[in-house]
Amino acid sequence: MRRKGMKRKLNESLTAYGFLLPNLLGLTVFVFVPMVYAFYVSLHDWNALSPKVFIGFENYKEMASDKEWWKSVNRTFIFTVIYVPLLFAGSLFFAVMLNSMKQRFVGVARTMFLLPFAITSVISAVIWMFLYDPRHGFINQFFDLLGLPKQQFLGSTDQALFAIIVVIFWINLGYNMMIFLASIKEIPLDYYEAAKIDGATGWKAFWNITFPLLRPTSIFILVVTTIGSFQVFDQIMVMTKGGPANSTMVSVLYIYKQGFEFLNMGYASALAVVLFLIIFVLSLAQLRLYTKKD
Amino acid sequence: MGKNKTILTVFIFACGLLIILPIFFLVFSSFRAPEDVFKLSLNLGNLTLDNFKAVLETNILRAIWNSLVVSVTVTVVAMLFHAMSGYALARLNFPGKKFVFGWMISTMMVPFTVIMIPLYMVTKNLGLANSYGGLIIPMIFNAYGIFLFRQFYQDFPKELEEAAYVEGLSIAGTFFRLVLPLSKPMIIPLTIGFFTANWNNYLWPLIINQKEELMVVQVALANIVGGGYETAWSIVLAAALLSAIPTFIVFFSMQKYLVDGIKMSGIK
Amino acid sequence: MKIWKMFSIFSIILILLFQAGCSDSSSTGEEDGVVTLKFWDMHTDAEKAFFEELVKEYNAANEDKVKIEYTAFNQSDYSNTKLPVAFANDEGPDVFMVSPGDFTKYAESNILADLNSYFPEGAKEDFLPASIEAVTYDDKVLALPYELELLGLYYNKKMLADAGVEVPKTWDELKAAAEKLTTTDVAGLVLPTDKAAYLNFIWYPFLWQQGGNVLNEDGTKSTFNSPEVAKALDYWGSFFQDGQAPSKLQYGPWDAGNLGTGSAAMSIVGTWLIPVLEKDYADTEFGLAPIPVPEGGKPATDAGGWKMAVNANSEHVDEAAKFIMWCFAEDKSRPLKWATEVKFAYSPRISVVEEGKAIYDKGLRKVFTEEIYDSAIPEPRFGPEIVDAVGEAMQQVMFGNVSGADAAEEAHKKIEEALSK
Numbered sequence: 001m002r003r004k005g006m007k008r009k010l011n012e013s014l015t016a017y018g019f020l021l022p023n024l025l026g027l028t029v030f031v032f033v034p035m036v037y038a039f040y041v042s043l044h045d046w047n048a049l050s051p052k053v054f055i056g057f058e059n060y061k062e063m064a065s066d067k068e069w070w071k072s073v074n075r076t077f078i079f080t081v082i083y084v085p086l087l088f089a090g091s092l093f094f095a096v097m098l099n100s101m102k103q104r105f106v107g108v109a110r111t112m113f114l115l116p117f118a119i120t121s122v123i124s125a126v127i128w129m130f131l132y133d134p135r136h137g138f139i140n141q142f143f144d145l146l147g148l149p150k151q152q153f154l155g156s157t158d159q160a161l162f163a164i165i166v167v168i169f170w171i172n173l174g175y176n177m178m179i180f181l182a183s184i185k186e187i188p189l190d191y192y193e194a195a196k197i198d199g200a201t202g203w204k205a206f207w208n209i210t211f212p213l214l215r216p217t218s219i220f221i222l223v224v225t226t227i228g229s230f231q232v233f234d235q236i237m238v239m240t241k242g243g244p245a246n247s248t249m250v251s252v253l254y255i256y257k258q259g260f261e262f263l264n265m266g267y268a269s270a271l272a273v274v275l276f277l278i279i280f281v282l283s284l285a286q287l288r289l290y291t292k293k294d
Numbered sequence: 295m296g297k298n299k300t301i302l303t304v305f306i307f308a309c310g311l312l313i314i315l316p317i318f319f320l321v322f323s324s325f326r327a328p329e330d331v332f333k334l335s336l337n338l339g340n341l342t343l344d345n346f347k348a349v350l351e352t353n354i355l356r357a358i359w360n361s362l363v364v365s366v367t368v369t370v371v372a373m374l375f376h377a378m379s380g381y382a383l384a385r386l387n388f389p390g391k392k393f394v395f396g397w398m399i400s401t402m403m404v405p406f407t408v409i410m411i412p413l414y415m416v417t418k419n420l421g422l423a424n425s426y427g428g429l430i431i432p433m434i435f436n437a438y439g440i441f442l443f444r445q446f447y448q449d450f451p452k453e454l455e456e457a458a459y460v461e462g463l464s465i466a467g468t469f470f471r472l473v474l475p476l477s478k479p480m481i482i483p484l485t486i487g488f489f490t491a492n493w494n495n496y497l498w499p500l501i502i503n504q505k506e507e508l509m510v511v512q513v514a515l516a517n518i519v520g521g522g523y524e525t526a527w528s529i530v531l532a533a534a535l536l537s538a539i540p541t542f543i544v545f546f547s548m549q550k551y552l553v554d555g556i557k558m559s560g561i562k
Numbered sequence: 563m564k565i566w567k568m569f570s571i572f573s574i575i576l577i578l579l580f581q582a583g584c585s586d587s588s589s590t591g592e593e594d595g596v597v598t599l600k601f602w603d604m605h606t607d608a609e610k611a612f613f614e615e616l617v618k619e620y621n622a623a624n625e626d627k628v629k630i631e632y633t634a635f636n637q638s639d640y641s642n643t644k645l646p647v648a649f650a651n652d653e654g655p656d657v658f659m660v661s662p663g664d665f666t667k668y669a670e671s672n673i674l675a676d677l678n679s680y681f682p683e684g685a686k687e688d689f690l691p692a693s694i695e696a697v698t699y700d701d702k703v704l705a706l707p708y709e710l711e712l713l714g715l716y717y718n719k720k721m722l723a724d725a726g727v728e729v730p731k732t733w734d735e736l737k738a739a740a741e742k743l744t745t746t747d748v749a750g751l752v753l754p755t756d757k758a759a760y761l762n763f764i765w766y767p768f769l770w771q772q773g774g775n776v777l778n779e780d781g782t783k784s785t786f787n788s789p790e791v792a793k794a795l796d797y798w799g800s801f802f803q804d805g806q807a808p809s810k811l812q813y814g815p816w817d818a819g820n821l822g823t824g825s826a827a828m829s830i831v832g833t834w835l836i837p838v839l840e841k842d843y844a845d846t847e848f849g850l851a852p853i854p855v856p857e858g859g860k861p862a863t864d865a866g867g868w869k870m871a872v873n874a875n876s877e878h879v880d881e882a883a884k885f886i887m888w889c890f891a892e893d894k895s896r897p898l899k900w901a902t903e904v905k906f907a908y909s910p911r912i913s914v915v916e917e918g919k920a921i922y923d924k925g926l927r928k929v930f931t932e933e934i935y936d937s938a939i940p941e942p943r944f945g946p947e948i949v950d951a952v953g954e955a956m957q958q959v960m961f962g963n964v965s966g967a968d969a970a971e972e973a974h975k976k977i978e979e980a981l982s983k
Binding site for chain 3: 047048049050129130132133134135136152153154155156157240241242243244245246247256257259260261262263265
């Protein structure tokens with residue numbers, strides 16, 4: 001081990017803060033200050049048109065009895081609980097598969113998986129609305145061919161949320177797979193060769209080498225996907241606007257409705273503060289859970 | 295073994311085809327007459343270029359240029375800043391490290407719609423409204439890249455840095471000369487991610503910019519969708535396809551660098 | 563390493579580029595005695611072109627006094643993003659379009675300037691009293707109506723003939739017709755599906771036909787728990803439950819695409835559809851009829867339409883108000899062009915409708931003029947909470963297996979709560 005004198009330590013700290021400075025500054029000005037402002041707004045009655053009226057924690061009190069809000073939180077949780085494991089497992093699975101396929105085709109395969117990511121959310125929503133169309137949609141025509149009954153998909157209160165999950169999964173699968181694949185490629189080959197001598201191949205090698213060594217990437221994907229799953233907005237806005245009968249009204253959509261349709265900016269900010277706290281606690285728990293061993 | 299690989303390859307391509315099926319529909323429909331867009335016939339006789347002609351009559355090319363300026367600048371600057379921060383958080387010791395990391399991650403957790411109004415105020419007060427600066431600068435700072443770089447550098451082989459320190463390189467020198475060039479395996483996927491995310495950004499450019507000549511591609515696309523009494527989906531889809539081409543180009547050109555990600559074998 | 567070189571060259575160029583972009587000259591207010599006004603709009607295509615023309619003409623005629631800067635946005639962004647963000651930052655446009663759904667909120671927040679004193683001599687009397695009443699708040703006229711869009715039942719003549727269906731006149735006939743016309747490819751009746759002000763807008767006539775309403779006469783109490791509401795909800799919902807109205811649409815419910823592409827046999831849509839059908843779907847023959855009425859009911863339809871308003875906090879209320887009066891309250895030619903050439907709607911001005919008599923009797927327009935016009939009721943200007951409560955009740959009946967009465971009761975509570983705020 002290198003000896004670290006006081007000077008060395010100071011130097012290291014200074015360099016670190018130097019490296020962090022642009023982001024510390026930028027994040028403070030363009031994210032943190034607006035966040036603090038949102039909290040400030042949450043203590044007011046404000047419709048964006050007339051001056052703010054200070055009302056203390058009234059908005060938070062009102063929230064407690066807002067059934068629609070808590071239902072939207074619940075729906076968001078359902079979304080997260082299904083979507084996050086699905087995307088995590090899916091992208092890891094395909095990353096491993098692509099890593100062991102014939103390498104000269106990897107580029108083409110990766111691009112295929114990645115293509116949905118290139119399409120703007122509004123347009124992918126439009127395409128999927130066509131595929132999901134209850135009458136002429138591709139999927140229903142396919143079901144018909146198989147002798148299955150036609151489904152309502154986005155027009156059904158039971159299916160709409162899942163239909164949306166499929167779309168978001170479709171969009172993000174390739175990108176997350178690529179991140180996993182990049183990390184897998186970083187694992188030194190001799191690890192596997194050493195394991196081979198011990199007779200560990202296939203599944204065993206995956207569990208003993210690949211998966212543990214992917215831990216930092218896995219943590220990243222899990223935390224980021226969880227945060228992202230709480231903020232899915234564009235696709236839902238285009239495909240269902242929270243309907244039918246509120247069945248896809250997730251929290252962010254509800255906040256948007258309160259803020260920009262009802263112009264209850266103060267209340268919407270209060271909702272956002274609470275949503276932030278929920279995500280914060282969840283992400284912190286995830287980070288703690290996964291990094292405990294280190 | 296060889297046979298297994300072939301089966302696997304075929305399986306992956308089958309999945310891949312399933313995934314690009316909706317995109318196939320997008321491409322196909324953008325060449326069809328307006329009344330046929332949502333029809334499921336494979337009749338190739340009626341394909342037309344009219345939709346693309348109609349799209350090119352709008353100001354979409356100018357908008358594509360603007361988006362290119364914004365997305366490339368954001369991506370380049372972000373890569374540098376985020377790699378630096380990620381490295382500091384992963385490999386350097388300094389007081390307040392945990393707090394700084396937690397604080398940065400927490401900035402990802404606020405839905406954009408909520409900070410939209412204050413962010414507009416801040417940006418306007420900095421004199422950046424209606425300029426490239428306003429479109430670019432606020433979008434650079436995003437904890438996503440910092441977080442990913444941090445995770446990446448956590449497993450970076452220590453021996454390289456040790457060797458550099460012995461050689462007498464400073465920390466900063468080690469990072470810029472040695473670590474950063476070896477970070478390509480993570481920079482490339484992130485470049486794809488940042489470029490695409492900024493290319494597809496809609497809400498922020500919509501708010502911060504009023505000027506016609508600074509309109510970005512997604513806003514131009516939304517104007518083509520319109521909301522009038524007659525939505526010409528064929529034209530919208532053609533515009534969507536056209537506006538996705540730069541992202542496709544980025545995907546394909548980055549492929550090369552992705553495939554030969556360096557294997558650091560021999561270093562433990 | 564080549565990639566890095568490329569990156570650095572690229573970034574230097576771009577940084578130079580955006581440096582140039584940063585030096586922005588914000589131009590609002592006064593310059594050399596010329597007043598600059600911001601005018602925001604949500605129209606598209608030909609309608610946008612019309613306003614662009616108007617602005618050009620006005621700017622030319624008032625060259626050394628007023629300069630109007632016109633910007634149009636996508637409609638949903640306009641109402642729910644651009645305007646709130648702008649007003650929240652005290653930089654709202656001087657002149658803008660306001661929808662009936664936003665009117666009350668804006669009026670309550672004192673954002674809308676009183677236009678009363680700006681009407682040219684005798685002009686106010688030329689407007690239909692109901693249309694002025696719809697924009698009056700606390701005895702102040704807070705917006706200028708410039709169009710009345712009415713609703714009717716459009717149908718595909720051939721499809722009805724082939725199925726042996728008569729043009730429906732009553733609720734029962736409409737229901738039976740929709741059932742008969744529904745096939746695997748064709749929807750019997752296209753109605754809006756997603757929750758939005760438009761959903762309520764199309765539904766209100768079914769309520770009014772029975773004498774029902776959302777609020778009482780003076781707008782202070784909810785009357786939404788009435789049997790008329792339940793009946794209208796149940797009737798509307800039955801089209802969705804029985805699969806005669808699709809649960810999702812490829813085109814917007816107001817869009818000509820539904821009827822035009824032959825994927826719908828009937829649809830309740832507004833006056834705006836006529837020119838589009840004539841222009842783009844001339845090969846198909848369409849018919850038009852008043853919205854069918856229930857047993858013992860009286861005919862009713864909406865008179866919707868956006869209004870022009872002036873920002874009360876603008877430094878140039880005078881100039882802005884003069885401009886909108888010039889657009890629609892002075893010369894007859896501009897409102898006539900708007901309502902008959904650019905789109906099809908009724909002008910709220912009696913003299914303009916008189917002037918355009920020949921056009922108002924052309925083709926399907928005649929049905930609106932002779933059979934529908936007299937039953938028009940202005941679109942209510944409820945605040946967004948009430949609009950949402952009504953929409954939610956509709957959605958519950960359409961998709962949530964809830965009875966009309968239960969959904970109405972739930973909405974009734976929400977409306978009362980919204981009114982008490």
